[in-house]
Amino acid sequence: MSSITAVTLIPKPLLLLPAYASLADPAAELRAHCHAALAQVAGAGPEQVTVIAEQASPGFRVAAAVLADSALADLPVRELPVTEQTIDAVVAEVTAAAAGTALLVTGDGSARRDPKAPGHFDPRAAAFDAEVCRALAAPDPAALAALDAGTARELLAAGWLGWQVLARVLPDTRTAYWWADDPFGVQYAVATWLPHPTPKP
């Protein structure tokens, strides 16, 4: 992982943005998990945060909103947009950067998980999301790399690019924080991965 001291995944619902605030925060639990995952990152002492999100998605704005109230609020933030064509280049740029980078990736599973979900119901969603969550939680980078972009698109899952980035940066890490749920019919996952401790002699 070279200069990356921690990797975090958060979902990117518009609910997390101040522009869409309500009297009662529907995303209170999600927000708390995002902050808890980032508190784990703070413990690793990063000097900067790099956010990787899909070009023209809400990812950067959501990441900024979550970071602003987190244990990493005082760190400088760098935003790296990623496309299907630039995944390897973006990962190379992050791993070659100055030491002490906390990497923050945004993405979600399917929005078609039940009849009331934003994308209504697709019977494939549950199994697809189960495999995504298994691969993230392990972590299983090879399984993440194998996830199909077309299926993700059909299932209204906004995480494929993020999972491809994770597939490349998660080897030799362990899961230090994990939460997954679908309170609104969209699969959310919040996780922090840290490098394995120095191997025993």
Add this chain to the structure above:
Amino acid sequence: MRPDTQPPFLELRGRGFAPTDRLVMAIINRTPDSFYDQGRTWAEDVAFQRVAEVVEQGADLIDIGGIKAAPGEEIDVAEECRRVVPFVARVRQAYPDLIISVDTWRHEVGRAVCDAGADLLNDAWGGADPQLVEVAAEFGAAVVCTHTGGVTPRTRPHRVEFDDVVAAALDSLQAQAARAEAAGVPARRVIIDPAHDFGKNSFHSLELTRRLDELAALGRPLLVSLSNKDFVGEALDRPVKQRVVGTLATTAISAWQGAQIYRVHEVAETRQVLDMVSVIRGERLPARAVRGLA
């Protein structure tokens, strides 16, 4: 019509209406599963009785719909026609002067209901079927243009954003209205509707309500469909069956800002709200004023 007479601002079934007229459009669902009435008028006789009720309560027109707006079981053209066409014919027969609107986006259904006596095609899905306006022109029917941001019919909004939802609605509605006129529907039969909650979250619907005067300023007949919608429920944290008061507040504000047609479940209450706003605005005389004047 005499050549020197101005055409009316709005014309439905040959009747003219002014910008200060406020019409109640009563929803008559021919569905088993619409969000509010949940099959109440699914049986045809019950639906027919409901028409009598709403006419008595002061509805100026009825809006007959065969497919619920939310996602669900696919209802094809044949099934949609089965649900609405005979009913339109039955209502037309019993009420020769009643303005009948049909809530459909499909031109085939539009043709069949116009044939059966419908006067207005209420397309809730923003011109998803480009041939619908041609059918309206062919039959001399009116048409509603709605702003949906181009979403597929019967889908829910998912992370939709606008730089300016009102600007987007204005652009879309002006373009759709121009298209309807180019197809042969005269301006007095082209109605615009910002389509609260369609392809929009509650913030968008609230902003459209707050700035409805900008839509009214287009100078076209303006319809709003607010009744018991989620933006009302999310504003007040109230479930579907407890949104009437919030809906009526929104109705009053929309009326103040110049909407003409109000598509509703609660006809009698809406009629009172609209008449009150008209009286406040000085566009209608009080019903009977004596106090302090005797």
